[in-house]
Amino acid sequence: MGKARKPVQIIILFVILLLGGYAIGSSVFGGDGKPKEGGKAPSFELLGLDGQTHTLNEYKGKSVVLNFWGSWCAPCVKEMPALQAQWEKWKDQGVVVVGVNVGEDQMTVENFVKLVDINFPVVMDSGRDAVRSYGVSPLPTTFFINAKGRVDSIHIGQLDLGTLDDQIRKLVEP
Numbered sequence: 445m446g447k448a449r450k451p452v453q454i455i456i457l458f459v460i461l462l463l464g465g466y467a468i469g470s471s472v473f474g475g476d477g478k479p480k481e482g483g484k485a486p487s488f489e490l491l492g493l494d495g496q497t498h499t500l501n502e503y504k505g506k507s508v509v510l511n512f513w514g515s516w517c518a519p520c521v522k523e524m525p526a527l528q529a530q531w532e533k534w535k536d537q538g539v540v541v542v543g544v545n546v547g548e549d550q551m552t553v554e555n556f557v558k559l560v561d562i563n564f565p566v567v568m569d570s571g572r573d574a575v576r577s578y579g580v581s582p583l584p585t586t587f588f589i590n591a592k593g594r595v596d597s598i599h600i601g602q603l604d605l606g607t608l609d610d611q612i613r614k615l616v617e618p
Contacts, residue, residue: 478579481597485510485589486577490544490567493554498542498567500593507534507615508589509541509608512569512580515548515556519602520584524560526605531564534612538591544569546583590615 479485485508487500500508511527513520531541541564545553553568569575578587586599588611596615599607 478577479587479595479598481595483595485587485593485595486574488544488567488569488574488577490569490574491550492565492567493550493557494565498565500589503540503542504593505538505591507539507591507612508587509539509612509615510544510578510587510589511541511603512544512546512575512578512583512585514546514583515552517583521560523584523603523608524562526603526608528560528562528564529605530608530612531562533609534616535564537616539612539616540565542567544574546575546580547572588612588615590618 485500489497489499492498500510509527509530511523513524515521527541527543530539535541543562543564543566545556545566545568547570548556548568549570550568553566557566574580578585582600584602586603588596588599590596597611599611603611
């Protein structure tokens with residue numbers, strides 16, 4: 445009986461060591477799955493205010509300014525005019541500004557969009573799936589994604605017009 449347990453114990457020990465090594469390696473070498481500058485931007489599938497489901501792939505070949513925001517977030521509200529101005533300036537040059545609302549219902553988002561007078565694409569992350577896959581915290585957080593689908597830069601916090609323009613220029617004129 446004792447001899448039969450020994451191989452089972454060795455297998456269990458091996459599995460524990462393997463899982464422990466994976467966990468340590470993931471935390472040390474950044475295996476958390478969150479996008480990093482230079483890394484591939486995670487795809488998403490989110491409902492837009494237009495009633496259609498939108499994905500990152502539909503913007504393939506374009507530079508994307510992906511802005512995570514909430515109507516209750518004061519810095520988010522303050523940066524909306526700058527995002528709208530840059531959308532109008534760059535949209536004919538292959539740049540798309542996409543606003544990702546975090547956790548609010550459609551009526552709240554629609555009312556907010558009308559109130560601040562923005563017309564760039566807005567999608568809703570009511571289940572916070574995109575927030576998790578992009579590792580967003582705090583709001584606002586903006587990802588600048590190049591035409592190849594790679595994260596060029598990440599900006600945490602409120603953006604002003606000048607910073608936004610500089611970041612978009614880097615996407616368009618590498």
